[in-house]
Every structure is written in structure tokens, then in C-alpha cells.
Amino acid sequence: xxxxxNVVWLGSPAFPEAARGxxxxxxMRANLRRATGTIRxxxxxxxxxxxxxxxxxxxxxxxxxxxxxxLDGHLLRLEEAVTAAGGTVHWxxxxxxxxxxxxxxxxxxxxxxxxxxKSMATQEIGLNEALAEAxxxxxxxxxxxxxxxxxxxxPSHILVPAIHRGRSEIREIFRREMGEWGRPAPEDLTDxxxxxxxxxxxxxxxxxxxxxxxxxxxxxxxxxxxTVVVVESExxxxxxxxLPQTLITVMGIEKVLPSxxxxxxxxxxxxxxxxxxxxxxxxxxxTGVTKDDGPQEFHLVxxxxxxxxxxxxxxxxxxxxxxxxxxxxxxCPVYERTGGHAYGSVYPGPIGAVLTPQLVGVENAASLxxxxxxxxxxxxxxxxxxxxxxxxxxxxxxxxEAKRRDRLLPTSEALAMKAASAVLSSPRRLSAAQRLAAxxxxxxxxxxxxxxxxxxxxxxxxxxxxxxxxxxxxxxxxRRTRDEGRTTVExxxx
Amino acid sequence: xRIALFITCFNDTMFPRTGKAVIxxxxxxxxxxxxxxxxxxxxxxxxxxxxxxETLPMVRRFCEVFAGYDAVVTPSGSCAAMVRDHHRTVAAxxxxxxxxxxxxxxxxxxxxxxxxxxxxxxxTDLGAYFPHRVTYHPTCHSLRMLRVGDRPLRLLRAVKGIxxxxxxAAESCCGFGGTFALKNAEVSAAMLADKMRHxxxxxxxFLCAGDNSCxxxxxxxxxxxxxxxxxxxxxxxxxxxxxxxL
Numbered sequence: 001x002x003x004x005x006n007v008v009w010l011g012s013p014a015f016p017e018a019a020r021g022x023x024x025x026x027x028m029r030a031n032l033r034r035a036t037g038t039i040r041x042x043x044x045x046x047x048x049x050x051x052x053x054x055x056x057x058x059x060x061x062x063x064x065x066x067x068x069x070x071l072d073g074h075l076l077r078l079e080e081a082v083t084a085a086g087g088t089v090h091w092x093x094x095x096x097x098x099x100x101x102x103x104x105x106x107x108x109x110x111x112x113x114x115x116x117x118k119s120m121a122t123q124e125i126g127l128n129e130a131l132a133e134a135x136x137x138x139x140x141x142x143x144x145x146x147x148x149x150x151x152x153x154x155p156s157h158i159l160v161p162a163i164h165r166g167r168s169e170i171r172e173i174f175r176r177e178m179g180e181w182g183r184p185a186p187e188d189l190t191d192x193x194x195x196x197x198x199x200x201x202x203x204x205x206x207x208x209x210x211x212x213x214x215x216x217x218x219x220x221x222x223x224x225x226x227t228v229v230v231v232e233s234e235x236x237x238x239x240x241x242x243l244p245q246t247l248i249t250v251m252g253i254e255k256v257l258p259s260x261x262x263x264x265x266x267x268x269x270x271x272x273x274x275x276x277x278x279x280x281x282x283x284x285x286x287t288g289v290t291k292d293d294g295p296q297e298f299h300l301v302x303x304x305x306x307x308x309x310x311x312x313x314x315x316x317x318x319x320x321x322x323x324x325x326x327x328x329x330x331x332c333p334v335y336e337r338t339g340g341h342a343y344g345s346v347y348p349g350p351i352g353a354v355l356t357p358q359l360v361g362v363e364n365a366a367s368l369x370x371x372x373x374x375x376x377x378x379x380x381x382x383x384x385x386x387x388x389x390x391x392x393x394x395x396x397x398x399x400x401e402a403k404r405r406d407r408l409l410p411t412s413e414a415l416a417m418k419a420a421s422a423v424l425s426s427p428r429r430l431s432a433a434q435r436l437a438a439x440x441x442x443x444x445x446x447x448x449x450x451x452x453x454x455x456x457x458x459x460x461x462x463x464x465x466x467x468x469x470x471x472x473x474x475x476x477x478x479r480r481t482r483d484e485g486r487t488t489v490e491x492x493x494x
Numbered sequence: 495x496r497i498a499l500f501i502t503c504f505n506d507t508m509f510p511r512t513g514k515a516v517i518x519x520x521x522x523x524x525x526x527x528x529x530x531x532x533x534x535x536x537x538x539x540x541x542x543x544x545x546x547x548e549t550l551p552m553v554r555r556f557c558e559v560f561a562g563y564d565a566v567v568t569p570s571g572s573c574a575a576m577v578r579d580h581h582r583t584v585a586a587x588x589x590x591x592x593x594x595x596x597x598x599x600x601x602x603x604x605x606x607x608x609x610x611x612x613x614x615x616x617x618t619d620l621g622a623y624f625p626h627r628v629t630y631h632p633t634c635h636s637l638r639m640l641r642v643g644d645r646p647l648r649l650l651r652a653v654k655g656i657x658x659x660x661x662x663a664a665e666s667c668c669g670f671g672g673t674f675a676l677k678n679a680e681v682s683a684a685m686l687a688d689k690m691r692h693x694x695x696x697x698x699x700f701l702c703a704g705d706n707s708c709x710x711x712x713x714x715x716x717x718x719x720x721x722x723x724x725x726x727x728x729x730x731x732x733x734x735x736x737x738x739x740l
Binding site: 015016019020023333334337338369370371372373374375376377379380393396397398399400401413414417418420421424425426427430433434437449451459460462463464465466467469470472473474475477478479482483 | 501503505506507508510511513514529531532533534535537539540541542543544545546548549551552554555580634635637638639665666667669670671672673674675676677678679680681682683684685686710711713714715717718
């Protein structure tokens, strides 16, 4: 398995086309604006409370960068510690291998269903679909993931997968679908949040009490102790992590931290950055297995799936520092308008735009590095200081290079850029172009403004007037008024 | 102090009046400004769109043209950020050691206009007079790459007669983003719509910023909708005096 196959669902159209559809969904845009606005304000309030917030960010960035530099060593230590504590470690090179391992482990228990803790890694590899093919049903237990699963939908946000759904839509989904999956929703279900939560609680409770196998992801794992950590809000994850007999955790290899002590930094940064809370309600940690308490069998699947290749990228590897807080999504003006589906990946928003092309290869997600205005709000918000704009422009260059390599004839954009470079690097040619532009503009301008135009300018002029360039550029004015009498005035035409 | 004006290719072609305003301002403060005729472009469009080899000749030219000046002043936060943040990247990737050195020599001399006035010349009151209602949009690159902070606002507050009103959600991007406005035209237009709504909410006659590119985008929308709100570069407000008010 390679290329676009290793991160699910890049079958959607390129970003600009997908975004066009999303922009027309006014209900979704209203839901998104409200939700991201609320989280954004809460985050600003709770990060401002800490005097050492900037120092924490700095320490987190340092720990992550250092860990990535010696990732192999930390992973081997983690394997050793997990094994010593009674767990079993599996290594998966890609999505297909990880899915095979998990399927085999579930089959070995004799069960045909699993409960799931919300996990990006299993979304990334399409585990639920792979299990379904093997006749195993995976039940999502996180409330938002439940809404997405029941709705036959895709997650639209890393942390709040159902962010694009409103209350009345959720009521409809529950009434229509819950019965298909287990305990049906009550007949008189309203769209009151308490009512909806109660329906989900009753539906899920049956599931927890029956489950023998659970599948989770991991927010962190400490290499020195072999401790795996999951951070969540609802406690549904904790039910999955304690009640079943067998626990299978799928974890991206970049999630390892050298030491248990490092959690001190990240457990402060993550909840404040993600949900705007001082502390998340549930933090579950487990180290191997404990006799007669919790799961008696523990498997840790260490997932590469493009991460080693990303690690080899000098500029791009910083994306592996991501702790999936989604602060960058909530501040991104592009994400706010389009929602997550337009990115065609389980990792949407600014971090998705840099992570996905690296995991699947830039040629398979060529429109994503361009899905940003480079406004920089994401970099300011990132708790581990990933310079997302820097990685975006780096990946844009790689995308252009990939296109150059793969095509016999250059794209029209490449031709235009080459021509523009020739004009913009020569004062003589720039001067000539300025005179030509002023002349051309005079033909189409009315009252000094240029209205809608056909051809390549249509996309700009559809919504915006353009001022007509004046008759005289600054350089021409300077030459006329200040430089008179001098001998050399223009460039050598290089 | 030898001061050079880096007008930027866009201002040179479309907004020579911004360049004239910068020259007038600096001369009013008693400085001589040079305008090297060999200058062209910072290369931002090519760099940000992924055309790095094509950026190289512009980086090379910039370093040659502006070598030896004590200060290179530009009325564009975006182009200043390109020179300061990315010329090094291009030189390291495609240039040679000589170019890398030339970049290191040129970069420290480059200032965005408000930085130069406040930090280098140490003035905020330029004796300007502008009796109009104005709102200020801090453009993304000035705000987050150059960190110009409240320097432009300090300059504007010192303008006599001005009625400076705060722009709601001022720090959110207007949706221009260079080639983003073409590649993702619809998303760009959606962002522009919100920015225009906020501008109209202020009741301002003028929208001011330190970058004509963002102003062309927002102003283009305001003009298409016949709102009557004009856009103006910071330098042009600062250049207005009682004798030459708009």
C-alpha cells in the first residue's frame, strides 16, 4: 500500500472545488462560526491565565523536536517498558499492516465487535472499514464520533468531529439510526442537549457492559515507564479502557515522549489549547496489564504510515510535533469558512494541510498546501510552535517541483510564473510592462476602475473592482522629476 | 544616513502616490531619500506560490541594488517580511556563499515604514492633518511576521483632526493571500465579505492599512458594492498636512 491509500479518503475533489460546495452550505457555516468562535475565546482566556504559557510552549516544542531527533531509541525503550509490564508491542509499517494486526488480534479473542475510544490514528488508517470487511463491527463511543458514525458521515474537525452539525440534525440522526445499531432513541426525543446526551448515554451503556475488546489511540506514551495516556472529556473512553478484557491501542510513532515527567508540560498545554479548559475531565493512564484489574491483555500497535518519510524532511518534520489539539483549526479563517470535509483528509485545517501531503506524498494532495492565505494565525496558536506557514510554502515548492518532473509540457501557471519572473527581475522589462499595463487599462477602465473581465482575470474581477494603473509609474515619475540630466537611468536588462 | 526607498513592484505600477507620500514624509523630516532605479521585486509571489528557482534572480537583484544603504524603507509589510524571512531561505537553497553573505548584509537594513519612523527615527507625531473618519486594518504579515504591533496606530493617533475608529475583528485575514485569491477565489470572497461587513460597521470614510495589496482586495470589494468607503495607505495619511489635506 502506498501513496494516497495510506490515509483514508483522499477521493474527494481538490480543495477549491470541495470548498465551493461547503461555502454554499450556510447552515454548516453558521454552526462552524459559532463553535470555533466559542472555543477560540475560551482558549484565549485560559492561556492568558498562565504567566509561563510562552515558556511552556517553548519547552514543549523543545521536547518534541529533541524526541523526534532520536525517535528510534525512544521507541525501542517504549517497547521494552511495555513488554516488561506485560503488554505486547507490534510494529506496523503502513495502514494495511496495522489493520491486519488489529483484525488478527480481535479474531483471536473470538469476538465480532469492539468498542472504540476516539482516535485519530484509527481514523487515519480506516480501521473501522477494515474491521467491517472482516466481519467485525466497531462501535464509536465518543459522543461526537457516535453522531458521525450514525450519520454515515465523515469527521469535520479533529477534536469536535460533529462540529458541522446542529442540535436538530443530531436529533434526526439519533431517531433515524440508533435503532439500527442498538438501543433506539426514545420516541419523544427533543433537540435539548440534555435529552440528546441522555439518549446517547443509554445507547452507549449497553455497549460498554457487553464489550470484551476495546480499541483506542494514544495522546502520549512515556518511554521510560511504558505508560500510555488518553485524554478525554466525557469518560466514555475510560469505560472502554477499564471494562473490556482486551485492549488494543494504535499509536502513531511520533506520540512517544522520553519520560513520564514530560507529561507535566503537555497535560497543561493540551486541554487549554484544545477545549479551552484548565484541565480535561478524564486523563487515563495505563502501564501494561494489572492482574484482576482492567484489561488482562494489552497490545500496542506502533504505526509508521508515512511518518519515517516525514521525519527525513528537514523543514516538514516539525509537523510530527503535533499533539492534535486543533487550536490551529479554530483560528484558521479558511477552515472557518469551509469546514473539515473540504480538506479530504482525516486531518483537516492548517495542520492537515501540512501533515496529509507529507504522509501521502505531495502529488496525492497537491491542492492542500495552497489552502491557506499564509496569515500565520495557526503558528501563533500552536502550543508546540509548529511553523505551519513555513511548512506550507515548503510543500508548495515541492508540489511545483513534482509537477515539473511529471509533465512533458509545463502548466500554464508555470509558464506565467516564468514570464513574470523575467519581467520582475529586469527594471527595463518591468518599465515596459508598466507602460503597457497603463495603456491596456485605459481601454477597459471606467472612472478609473476596472469591472468584471473575461479570461484569466475573471476570478479576480468577479467580486472585486480593480483600480486602473496610473499613466506614470513611480520610477517614471522619479526619472522625470528627479533624475533629469543623469546619464544612466535604467537597468542593463538582466 | 543613506536611505533608499524600496517601493515594491506592485506599488511602483499601481500606487506611485504611496511612494510619493513616503518620499514627501521623509523629506519633511529632513532626510534625503534615494530611489535606486535598478530595483524590481522582492519575489514574494513566486516564493509563496512554490516557484523558488524563479525567485532567485529577484533575490540576487535586491541584494545588489540595496547594498551599502543604512536603511531600506518600504511601504509594504508583506514585502518587508518576504525580504527579512525568506531571502535567506532562497539564497541557502539555490544561491552560493556570496549571495548568502549579500543577503545577510542587506536584510538588517530593511524596514517597513512604521518601524522605520517609530524605531529608527524615533518619531510618532509627523505633523499630519487628516480630518476624516478612519479605521485601520492590521495586515497579516505586518501583524504576525514583522510584529509591528501598535506602531501604525501610534502614528495614526498623532494625526490631527483624525477620527480613528476601531475595526471589529481587525486581526482576521481579509482573504487576499496573493495567489490564494485566484486559486481559492470563492473562499477568498467569503473572507472578504466578512471583512467588508466589519469595515461598514465602523461607519468610516477611509480604510487604512500598511499594504496596498490587501487594500486593493478589500477596496475592490467595497467599490464593487458601491459602498463609498475609500481605501488609503498609511503613508498617504501621514503625508497629508494642513496645507495639503485630502
